[in-house]
Structure formats: C-alpha cells, structure tokens
Amino acid sequence: MSMFSRAFAHMRTSRTVMFSGGLLVAIAIIAIIGPWISPHSYLTTDFDNLVHAPTLRSMNVFGTDDLGRDLFVRTMLGVQVTLVVAIVASVVSLVIGVLYGATAGYIGGRVDAVMMRLVDTLYATPFIFFVILLLVVFERNFLLIFVAIGAINWLDMARIVRGQTLSLREREFVESAKLIGVSTPRIILRHIAPNLIGVVIVYVTLTIPQAILIESFLSFLGLGIQEPQTSLGKLVSTGVPKMGNALWMLLIPATLLATILLCFNFLGDGLRDLFDSRQSR
Amino acid sequence: MSLLDVKGLSIRYGDAEVVSDLSFSVDTKESVGLVGESGSGKTQTALAILGLLPRQATIEGSVKLAGTEIIGASHLVLNRLRAERVGIVFQDPSQALNPYVPIGMQLRRILLEHGIATGYEADQRVMHMLDRVGLPDPERQFRAYAHQLSGGMRQRAMIASALIAEPDLLIADEPTTALDVTVQAQILELLERIRDNTALLLITHDLAIVAGHCERMLVLERGRLVEEGQTRKVFSAASAAHTRALIEAAPHFDSTSSPAPTDGEMLLNVEDASISYRERGDNGELKAVQGLGLELRESETVAVVGESGSGKSTLVRAILGLIPMRSGRVMFCGRDISGPVQARAIETRRDLQLVFQDPAGSLNPQWRVEQLVAEPLTVHEPGLDGAARKERVMAMLERVGLDEGFAARFPHELSGGQAQRVAIARALIVNPKVLVCDEAVAALDGSVRRQILALLRREQDDTGLSVIFISHDLAVVRSISHRVLVLYLGRLVELADGESIFERPLHPYTRALLDAVPVPDPLAPGGRLSIKGEVPSILEPPSGCAFHPRCRHADTRCKVELPRPRTIDGTEVTCHHAGEL
Numbered sequence: 001m002s003m004f005s006r007a008f009a010h011m012r013t014s015r016t017v018m019f020s021g022g023l024l025v026a027i028a029i030i031a032i033i034g035p036w037i038s039p040h041s042y043l044t045t046d047f048d049n050l051v052h053a054p055t056l057r058s059m060n061v062f063g064t065d066d067l068g069r070d071l072f073v074r075t076m077l078g079v080q081v082t083l084v085v086a087i088v089a090s091v092v093s094l095v096i097g098v099l100y101g102a103t104a105g106y107i108g109g110r111v112d113a114v115m116m117r118l119v120d121t122l123y124a125t126p127f128i129f130f131v132i133l134l135l136v137v138f139e140r141n142f143l144l145i146f147v148a149i150g151a152i153n154w155l156d157m158a159r160i161v162r163g164q165t166l167s168l169r170e171r172e173f174v175e176s177a178k179l180i181g182v183s184t185p186r187i188i189l190r191h192i193a194p195n196l197i198g199v200v201i202v203y204v205t206l207t208i209p210q211a212i213l214i215e216s217f218l219s220f221l222g223l224g225i226q227e228p229q230t231s232l233g234k235l236v237s238t239g240v241p242k243m244g245n246a247l248w249m250l251l252i253p254a255t256l257l258a259t260i261l262l263c264f265n266f267l268g269d270g271l272r273d274l275f276d277s278r279q280s281r
Numbered sequence: 282m283s284l285l286d287v288k289g290l291s292i293r294y295g296d297a298e299v300v301s302d303l304s305f306s307v308d309t310k311e312s313v314g315l316v317g318e319s320g321s322g323k324t325q326t327a328l329a330i331l332g333l334l335p336r337q338a339t340i341e342g343s344v345k346l347a348g349t350e351i352i353g354a355s356h357l358v359l360n361r362l363r364a365e366r367v368g369i370v371f372q373d374p375s376q377a378l379n380p381y382v383p384i385g386m387q388l389r390r391i392l393l394e395h396g397i398a399t400g401y402e403a404d405q406r407v408m409h410m411l412d413r414v415g416l417p418d419p420e421r422q423f424r425a426y427a428h429q430l431s432g433g434m435r436q437r438a439m440i441a442s443a444l445i446a447e448p449d450l451l452i453a454d455e456p457t458t459a460l461d462v463t464v465q466a467q468i469l470e471l472l473e474r475i476r477d478n479t480a481l482l483l484i485t486h487d488l489a490i491v492a493g494h495c496e497r498m499l500v501l502e503r504g505r506l507v508e509e510g511q512t513r514k515v516f517s518a519a520s521a522a523h524t525r526a527l528i529e530a531a532p533h534f535d536s537t538s539s540p541a542p543t544d545g546e547m548l549l550n551v552e553d554a555s556i557s558y559r560e561r562g563d564n565g566e567l568k569a570v571q572g573l574g575l576e577l578r579e580s581e582t583v584a585v586v587g588e589s590g591s592g593k594s595t596l597v598r599a600i601l602g603l604i605p606m607r608s609g610r611v612m613f614c615g616r617d618i619s620g621p622v623q624a625r626a627i628e629t630r631r632d633l634q635l636v637f638q639d640p641a642g643s644l645n646p647q648w649r650v651e652q653l654v655a656e657p658l659t660v661h662e663p664g665l666d667g668a669a670r671k672e673r674v675m676a677m678l679e680r681v682g683l684d685e686g687f688a689a690r691f692p693h694e695l696s697g698g699q700a701q702r703v704a705i706a707r708a709l710i711v712n713p714k715v716l717v718c719d720e721a722v723a724a725l726d727g728s729v730r731r732q733i734l735a736l737l738r739r740e741q742d743d744t745g746l747s748v749i750f751i752s753h754d755l756a757v758v759r760s761i762s763h764r765v766l767v768l769y770l771g772r773l774v775e776l777a778d779g780e781s782i783f784e785r786p787l788h789p790y791t792r793a794l795l796d797a798v799p800v801p802d803p804l805a806p807g808g809r810l811s812i813k814g815e816v817p818s819i820l821e822p823p824s825g826c827a828f829h830p831r832c833r834h835a836d837t838r839c840k841v842e843l844p845r846p847r848t849i850d851g852t853e854v855t856c857h858h859a860g861e862l
Contacts (some may be wrong), residue, residue: 172643175603176707178622180657181630255567 017270020263031079040070042077043228051246063248065238074230075253081231082212082260085145090204090210092150097157100201102188104158105165116162120157127152131223145224149211149272157203164199166194198272205268209261232257284309284449284480285330289342290352292325292334292504299325300504302342307450312473312481314491314512316527317501318726319697323484326501327452330482330663331369332359340460347449359594365395368443370472372455374435378427380790384438385411385423388445395446407445413475414441414678415467432589433464433815437471444475451476454484464815466808469494486673486726488531489799492516493806500524513803529800530727537760539779545579548747549600549715554609555770556592556599566623567819569595570771572609577715580745582737584758584779586794587768588816593751597717597767600749601635614714631661634708638720640700644692650703651688654678673710676839681706681736700731702736709740714739722757734761756798759783767791770827787852787859789832826857834858 035042039059046068054063054071054125062071104115131148136145167173169192177187216233225231231252239250283306292300300322307313317323328334328346344351347366349358371377388407392398404423411419414437416430427435431537436456443451443775453472457465472481473494483495491498491512498515500508500523507521510715511754519525564810572590577583585593599606600621610619618629637643644653654674658665665673675685681702692700701721708716718737722730738761740746752758758765758779765782767774767790775788786792793812800807812831817823826844829835838857854860 078288083587119686172637172639173645176635176637176643176704177656178603179601179630179635180707181627181660182656184623191645208774278717 014270016266020266022264028083031076034076035073038073040073043074045069054248062252078230078232078235078253081225085215086208086211088146089149089153090207091158092206093153094204097154098161101158101161102165102192105162106169106188106192119158123155137186145215153207160203161196164196165192168195182275201268203273205265208264286345286349287408288342290329291341292329293339294337298504303506305499307480307482310478310480312495314495314498315482315484316488316491316498318486321501322504323501324454327454327484364391364446366448367450368448370439370443370453370456373459374439377439380427383426388442391445397446410441414470417854431815432460436468439686446477450480452482463793463797463812466810470810489801492801492803493808495797516803528801530731539759540763542763542778543578543581545581548579549577550612551575551600552610553608556595557607568771574775577747579747580741581763582748582750582761584750584762584765586752586755586765588753590816590819591768592771593768594719597749597751601633631711631773632714634713636704636708636718638721638723640704641692643704645693650690653703654706654710661711677710678705697725701733715747719751755794770822773846773855775854781852787849787854788856789834
C-alpha cells in the first residue's frame with residue numbers, strides 16, 4: 001500500500017522515530033542474545049553470592065537477587081516477556097478493535113447497537129473475575145495473559161474507532177465512494193481505516209504501557225508469569241522492598257521499563273506525524 | 282489626517298509573503314471596499330489593522346489608526362483601540378458570537394468593559410442598538426442565545442456588537458458570504474444605513490457588493506495593491522489587468538443568455554417526491570421536500586435553485602439514493618431505481634455521479650490525485666490493467682485541464698479550483714449519463730467559477746452529459762441552465778426554461794431572488810430589497826402559501842389556501858396571483 005511506502009520513505013527524515021525505533025530494536029536484540037552469551041542461567045541459584053552488587057568478576061553485570069540468581073539474564077528474560085506481551089496485546093487490540101469499531105460505526109443502526117452493547121457487556125465484567133474464569137476454563141499458561149490483556153484492550157480501541165468512524169462516515173469522500181459503487185468492505189478498508197491511523201497509533205502507544213502494567217499486576221497476584229519465569233514488572237515489584245540495601249534490583253529493571261515505554265511513546269508520536277499526509281510535505 | 286493610515290505593510294509567515302508593501306488610507310465616514318480573490322491577503326490586512334495577527338507572523342511597515350500606531354503596540358493600547366475605535370464583523374456570525382452568553386449580555390459587556398455605560402443605561406443602549414439593527418422585539422432578543430437566532434439575525438447581532446461602542450472604523454470581513462442572497466441584500470443595506478459617522482472597510486471577493494456599497498475600492502492581487510480609486514472610475518476604466526479580469530469574471534447575468542431548451546430523450550424522472558426527517562425526541566416530522574417532480578433529458582442542464590432550507594440538497598440526495606424518500610419514485614431510463622444507492626445495479630450507480638460543494642472534503646485526504654481519479658475505474662472496469670488505467674486517468678486529468686504533474690499530489694496540495702477539477706474528473710471518468718453538482722462552484726472565486734462552468738458546458742457538448750445543478754445563486758446558473766426549478770421550503774415555486782425564468786419570472790419569490798443579486802455595476806448595482814424577513818424555520822412552516830409572510834402581494838387567500846402548481850405560458854408556477862402581477 002502506497003500509504004505505508006510513503007510513511008517509510010519519510011521515516012528516515014524523522015530523527016525521533018529513527019532513534020526510539022533503533023533503541024527498541026537494540027534492546028530487543030540484546031534481550032534475545034544476552035542470555036546465550038552470559039555464563040549464567042536464569043534459574044541457577046548461587047548461595048555464595050546472595051544480593052550481590054553488579055560486578056564484572058563473576059560476570060554478574062547486573063548483580064544477583066536474594067536467591068543468588070544472575071540478574072542480567074533474568075532482566076533480559078523480563079524484557080523479552082514484556083516486549084512480547086506489549087506487542088501481541090496491542091496487535092490483538094489493534095486488529096480486533098479497529099475492524100470491529102469501524103464495522104459497527106460504518107454500518108450503524110441496529111448492527112451498531114448490538115455490536116456496541118456486546119462491548120458494554122464485556123466492559124461491565126470485572127477484570128479479575130474474567131481472568132479467574134479464564135483460569136478455570138483453561139490451564140494456567142503464558143498465552144492466557146495475552147488473551148486477558150487483549151480482551152480488555154480491544155474494547156477501548158473499538159469504542160474510539162467507532163466514534164471516529166461515525167464522523168468519517170458522514171464525510172463527503174465516503175459518500176462519494178458510495179456513489180461510485182465501491183463496496184462496503186472496501187470503503188471500510190480503503191477509505192475509513194487509513195483516516196483512522198492517526199488516532200489509532202496514538203491509542204496503541206497508550207495501550208502498550210497499559211498492557212505492560214496489567215501484565216505486572218497479574219504477575220504480582222500470581223495469575224500471570226510464574227516463577228522462575230519473570231518479566232520487567234515482576235522484577236520491579238520484587239526490587240521495591242529491597243530498595244534500601246540493593247538499589248540495583250529496582251533501578252535496573254525500572255530504568256529499562258521506563259526506557260521501553262518512552263521509546264514506544266516517541267515512536268507513536270513520530271508515526272502519527274508520518275501517517276498524517278497533511279504534515280508530510 | 283486620515284482615520285486609518287497603512288504604510289508599507291508587509292506580512293510574512295516564514296518564507297511566504299502574504300501581504301507585501303501595502304499602503305492605503307481610509308478617511309472618516311468613508312466607505313472603502315477591499316477586493317481580492319482567496320489568498321490575496323485581504324483578511325490578513327484586516328487582522329493587522331486590528332492587531333490580531335498570530336505571533337508567527339513577521340510584520341513590517343506601519344498601521345496608524347486615528348494617529349495611534351498599531352504594529353508593535355501593547356495589549357493595553359490595542360484593547361482600548363478595539364471596540365472604541367474599530368469594530369469588526371466576521372464572515373461567520375455563528376462562530377463569532379459566544380454560544381453560552383445571551384446576545385444582550387455580550388453587547389452589555391462591551392459597554393462595561395470600556396466604561397461607556399453601566400447598569401440601566403447600558404441595558405437601554407443595548408436595547409436601542411438591537412432595535413436599530415432590525416432585531417424584532419429587542420427585549421426578548423436581549424436574552425436570546427446565538428443558536429436561537431437565524432443566520433441573518435445573528436449577523437445583525439454581530440453588527441450591533443461591532444457598532445455599540447460607536448467606533449470610528451467598522452471592518453466587515455466578507456459579512457454576507459455565509460448568508461442567503463435575499464438576506465445579503467438586507468445586511469448590506471443595514472450596514473449602509475446604520476453606520477452614521479463610522480467609516481467602513483468592506484472586505485469581499487464579490488465585486489458586485491463593492492459596486493453597490495463603496496465609494497472607493499482597493500484591489501489586491503497576491504498581497505499587492507494593484508488598483509485603487511473611486512468605485513465608478515475603476516469599473517468604467519480599470520488600469521490593472523487583474524481588476525479587469527475580476528470585473529470580467531463577476532457574474533453579469535443580465536448580459537448572458539441561457540441555452541435553448543433541448544428535446545433529448547427523457548433520462549431521469551422524479552415523480553411526486555416527498556422526503557422527511559424524523560425529529561429527535563418526539564414524533565414530529567420535518568418535511569424537507571413535499572410532492573416535487575423533476576425531469577431531466579439527455580444533454581440537458583436543470584438548475585435547482587433556492588435559499589437555505591429549500592430542500593434542494595435533500596432532493597438530489599434522495600435521487601442519488603443517499604437518503605430515503607417517504608413517497609414518490611425515481612425513474613431512470615424507464616426503470617424504477619428508488620431506494621438506497623447500495624441496492625442499485627452497478628451500471629445505474631455508474632450513470633449517476635455527484636460533485637460536492639467542498640472539493641477538499643469530497644476527496645480522501647490520504648490519497649493521491651491519481652488514485653482518486655482511478656478509483657471509479659477499479660470498481661466499474663476491473664479488467665483494466667495498471668498501464669491502461671493510468672492512461673485513462675492522465676487523459677481524464679487533461680480533459681479537466683490539469684497536467685500530469687498533479688497526479689502525484691495530495692488533495693491538501695491543491696487549490697479550491699484544482700480540487701474541484703479533480704472531483705469532476707473522478708465523477709466523469711466512468712462516462713456517467715447524469716452529473717449532479719451540489720453547489721459545486723459556490724466556494725470558488727469568480728474566475729475559477731467561470732472556468733468550472735465552462736468545463737461543464739464543454740463536457741456536455743462533447744459527451745451529451747446531463748447535469749442537475751444545485752445553487753443558491755440564480756446569477757450563477759443562467760449561463761448553463763436549459764431549465765430552472767426554484768424551490769421554497771421544500772415546495773416547487775417555479776419551473777421554467779432558462780430564458781423565461783430570467784426574463785419573465787412569474788412568482789414574486791423568483792423575482793425577489795433575481796432582484797437581490799448584486800450586479801457589478803456601480804450605476805445599477807442591483808441587490809434590491811424586494812422581500813422582507815428571512816426564510817422561516819421548516820419546523821414551523823407558515824400556513825397556506827409558505828411564502829406569504831414575506832410576500833408583498835399576499836392577501837387573505839394566500840394565508841389560508843395552499844396554492845397548487847399551474848402552468849402559465851409553459852411555466853409551472855405555484856402562486857395564486859401568478860400572471861396577474
């Protein structure tokens with residue numbers, strides 16, 4: 001699609017997008033190959049080195065935690081989980097939310113009413129209750145987190161997209177397409193969706209931090225990531241009580257988490273400008 | 282010393298110079314017209330005089346109002362100058378008035394703010410002012426909110442607020458562009474009558490308005506002053522080529538003639554169409570169109586004319602299947618095509634195309650011109666390969682007068698006229714039989730408007746295209762219409778061939794519309810006021826003949842009995858007194 005090629009053509013000109021995108025890619029690469037290179041494993045405990053500050057001697061570059069596990073490997077593992085949660089959850093909410101919202105908004109009338117009442121119903125379900133329900137029906141596993149996070153995030157997205165679509169539907173270029181004889185799915189995909197991108201991208205950059213926070217919240221309750229697996233949110237929450245004598249346990253994962261969130265935000269801002277043809281002159 | 286003295290004024294935004302080295306003056310009590318096409322820097326000049334230019338603007342030169350320098354003046358000085366020395370009337374009164382504050386309170390605040398009057402005296406002055414600008418029942422209007430007034434009434438309120446502090450200079454920036462033609466005549470007449478000792482700087486794109494209402498005129502072209510002089514002299518012997526082009530482009534509808542009636546095959550036949558909108562909240566019905574018929578022959582242009590609320594857009598949108606009809610049917614080439622556009626056969630959809638008023642809004646902002654023009658082909662001729670499609674698009678762009686360089690542009694990179702050409706290219710590329718133009722030239726400058734009309738006429742000659750042309754302005758349609766349908770509050774007023782409508786209008790409303798059109802001739806400026814008041818709300822249409830409250834000839838019969846359409850000399854007219862007047 002030319003819209004994307006145009007956006008990518010301009011990508012190089014935008015420094016924020018290049019920088020934050022590059023940083024995210026770098027973090028992701030290190031997170032993937034880091035654990036391979038490191039001599040430590042994420043679950044071996046070293047009782048001679050409990051709560052050890054970062055050091056190069058034993059290659060514990062991020063130090064160790066209260067069980068003597070190497071924090072570098074564990075942090076990298078956390079970054080992996082966090083990035084996967086963030087990306088999968090936002091892709092799920094993006095695809096379902098945009099298509100659902102645009103369809104409801106564009107068709108309107110009774111279809112819209114039924115579709116949006118369904119969203120309201122899901123909204124009204126308490127989140128924890130919903131997660132416990134999922135746990136009962138399915139076994140506890142990694143995928144569950146995506147399902148749970150995606151299941152609530154797409155609701156917001158659908159509502160926002162529907163609202164936008166309602167106003168786009170009345171725009172003359174949509175009526176013009178209708179008169180020309182363009183089919184409804186094509187109008188939604190080719191006329192409505194591209195004009196939603198500005199709003200959608202901004203909203204996705206908001207859902208990513210939200211997804212990351214929900215993940216750490218679920219993990220904290222013991223419903224999400226289970227030990228010895230870990231995530232950045234979980235590392236931060238175990239770091240908080242150790243703040244007094246082992247600051248690195250909090251500081252390192254927290255800094256990484258903040259960096260990742262900021263990068264996503266800048267990326268979103270930059271992408272919105274790139275997709276908006278009015279600013280790409 | 283003049284009241285307003287502008288010397289060497291230049292306004293720049295970054296590298297773009299919107300006004301360059303502009304010098305002029307306005308004397309006390311004088312009325313001066315500032316004319317130019319869109320983008321000529323008229324409004325920027327007005328903002329500079331008011332000290333309202335945004336911070337990004339680089340301003341050079343000097344603007345002196347009653348001896349006080351405005352460029353670089355402090356907020357305190359500017360605030361005192363505004364309202365006391367200069368008042369402004371904007372184009373769109375619905376945006377210039379505060380929707381949350383009653384009209385009277387907004388006016389009262391001006392008096393308090395400037396220490397002119399307080400308490401009971403202020404109330405009295407506001408009431409007096411509202412009365413002077415012709416708002417009926419000032420005591421009630423004092424407490425009215427902007428949304429409770431009609432467009433014309435709002436503009437009257439705006440004029441009242443501009444004049445209440447008795448300024449020395451009144452700046453009116455396109456004060457009637459957003460109003461119906463009959464209301465325009467009233468507002469201009471009011472401006473003339475009411476300003477007493479106030480000088481008037483009237484900013485407009487419409488030369489005809491200047492011809493009738495200004496002693497002196499200035500013509501701007503791309504930020505430069507190209508002509509200055511007494512209005513009469515400028516009109517009789519303009520020195521600048523641009524001025525002559527502007528005068529040429531203004532619709533002289535007295536000198537043009539309508540094309541002769543055609544006798545092509547019947548193409549489109551709308552029978553007894555009634556359209557209503559359901560009102561929110563209660564079970565009331567808004568009857569937008571009642572019992573209208575419309576016939577369109579091959580290579581014929583039918584103009585549908587009426588003021589706001591006449592139902593002209595509603596009618597064509599129903600014909601196109603964008604909104605449902607309550608009763609009646611649409612016959613196209615002998616087939617009944619009533620019903621939503623999605624339900625129509627693909628060939629029928631191909632044959633009926635629409636061009637909107639706002640070209641920018643009807644083009645998807647995310648698409649390039651080439652894609653926009655190619656889209657109808659992808660739908661109706663899916664067999665076409667990429668190269669052939671591109672060839673067709675380029676040929677079509679050439680037909681509407683755009684070169685290949687435009688293909689890669691986005692809609693926001695086009696001027697109004699260019700965008701409208703793209704919209705027309707998009708509509709015509711599948712060779713439709715009927716093209717509907719919904720106020721397609723209303724938003725364009727005079728010269729561009731003429732080019733677009735000429736383009737439509739040429740297409741009609743070349744391809745036998747039939748056109749339904751909607752307009753609120755009778756002057757625009759004269760040169761292209763074989764027949765003209767005049768509507769008022771959703772009902773037929775008069776239907777006749779072009780020549781008859783313009784030469785022998787039978788209905789008083791048609792005559793009023795013709796009279797109200799200003800003519801670009803200072804000796805016979807037109808714009809006469811032959812009817813009073815404004816179009817009533819369609820929610821509460823008057824009894825009997827809907828036009829009777831504004832009609833000079835109305836009698837008791839008109840108030841009770843709804844006139845039926847009759848045919849007099851080949852003209853269909855809905856008036857009890859048609860033919861006698």
